[in-house]
Amino acid sequence: MSKMRLIIWGAVLLLAGLFLVNSCTTVDASHEGIKVSKIGSDRGASDIENVTGWIFYNPLTSFIEQYPTFTQTKDFDPFQVSAKGGTLFKIDPTLNYHLVKGQGANVYRKYRKELPDIENNILRTIVYNSYRDVANSFSPDSLVNNRAGFEEQVEAKLRKALGDDGFSFENITSGLMPPESLQAMIDAKNTAVQNALRLNNQIASEKASAEIAVTKANGIARAKVIEAEAEARANELKQKTLTPMLIQQQWISKWNGQLPTTQLGANSSTLIQMPVK
Template sequence: MKRYWKPGILILILISFAFIGCQKVPAGYIGVKVYLLGSNKGVDSEELGVGRYWIGINEELYLYPTFTKTYVWTYDSQEDSESNESIDIQTKEGLTVNADVGIQFRIDPSKANILFQTYRRGIDEITDSVLRTAVRDSLNRLASAMTSDMIYGPGRVDLIEKATVAIRDEFIPKGIIVERLYWIGTMRLPEKVKQALDAKIEAIQKAESRENELREALAQAKIDKAKAEGTAAQIRLESQQLTPLMIQKLWIEKWDGKLPQNMMGDKTNILIPFK
C-alpha cells in the first residue's frame, strides 16, 4: 500500500509546482521575465505578450500596463495611497504651494525591457518614486520663475502644460508614454497668503466689471446720441421741405371734398351754419 502512495504524492507535488510556476500575462499588459540566478541573470531578450508562461524558481515576471493608467498624488488618504503624496512647489518668492497632481500614462510594449533595465522595478514602484520625483522636480523648476499669484491664478494651466511636455520628452525613450498631467482641485497656500490673493483677485474682478459697465455706458451714450442726431436731422429735413405750396398740396390730398359745416366770419366770433 505504501508503494502506491509515494508515486501519488510525487505526482501531486509536481502538479502543485506546475500550477505555482505557471503565471499569466493578462490582457492590457506586457510581461518581462527576469532571471535571478546563473549566467542568464538579467532580462529575457523578448517581452512576453498575453498568455500563460512557466516561471521557474530562479525567474520573476514583471507586468507593465499597455493601457492608459491613471494615478493621483494627493493629500487625501482615501485616494491611491494611504499616505500624503501631494507635491510641494516653490514659487519665485520662496513660498511653498501644495497641490494634488494626477498623471495618465502607459508603457510602450516595444520598450518594456528597456524600462526594466533602466529602473529594475515594477510599475507601482516606478509610479510612486521615479515618476513622482520627476514630476515634482519639473514643476519646481518651472515654478521658480513664477510668482504665487501667477501659479494660483491664470498661470497654473500654463505651468501644468509645460510640465507635461517636459515629462513626456524625458520618459518616452525609456518606454513610458506620459499622456497628460493635471491638477486636482485647488492649490493649498498658507491661509494669510490665500486671503491676500483672494482679495487681490476680487479687486481685479471688480475693476474689470466696472470697466465693462463703463464701456457699455459709453456705447449706449453713442447710440442715444446717434438716435437724437438722426431725429433732429429728420425734423430739419422735413421743415425745409414744408413750403406753403407743399402744405397746400398736402391739405388738398387729405380733403374729402366736403365743405365745412360751420365757418367763422371775418373778424367775428359768430359761427354761421351752412345748409
C-alpha cells in the same frame, strides 16, 4: 507495503501537480511579461527576457513580472511648488501614461519594482520635479495669467523624463491653485475690470441714445423748416395768382343771387362793380 507506495506516489504526483501549477502562467497582449532569474547576487538583473503567451518556468530559480502596456491613470496626492519670489501654488496632478512596448525589461532592470511602487515613488518624483522646475521660472502673476504656457513647459519636461525611463506621456491635468490671498486679489481685479467694462458699455449706450435723440430732433426741426418754407412759397404763389378779376369770378361763383338784408351805408353797393372794357 504496496499501500505505502501508493501513498508516496500520490504525494509525489500531488507535489508535481502543485509545482506545474505554480510554474505556469500566461501573459496577454495588454501586458508585457518579464522572466527574471533568481540565481546570483544580482538576482539576474543581467539575465532578463521579455515573454508573451503561455510561460513555463522554474519557480525555484526564476519568476515572472508583468507590466501593463495600456493607458494608466495615476492621481497623485497634491503638493506645493513655489513661483519666483516664493509664492506657493498647490498642484493636484492626474497623469495619463503607458509603458512603451519592449521597455519592460529595461524598466525592471533600472528600478526592480512593480508598477504601483514605481508610480508612487519614481513617477511622482518626476512629476514633482517637472512642476517645481517650471514654476520657479514664472512670476505669480504670469503663472496665473499664462497657465497654458506653464502647462506646456511642464508637459515637455514630463514627455522627455518619462521617455527616458521607458514610458510614454499622454496628458496631465495640473489642478493648479494659487494661494487664497492671491486668488482674492485676482478676483477683485477681475471684478474691477468687469465693472469698468460694464460702465463703459453703459456710457457708450447712453451716448448713442443721446446722439439718436439729437439726430431725431434735428430731423424734426429740419422738417418743420422745410414745411414752413414750402407753405410760405405756396402763399407767395397764391398772392401772385389772386388777380382782381379772379377774385370777382370766385365771388360770383359762390353768390346765391340774394341781396343782403342788412341796411348798408349810402355809398355802399352790394354788387361788385365790373370793370368796363
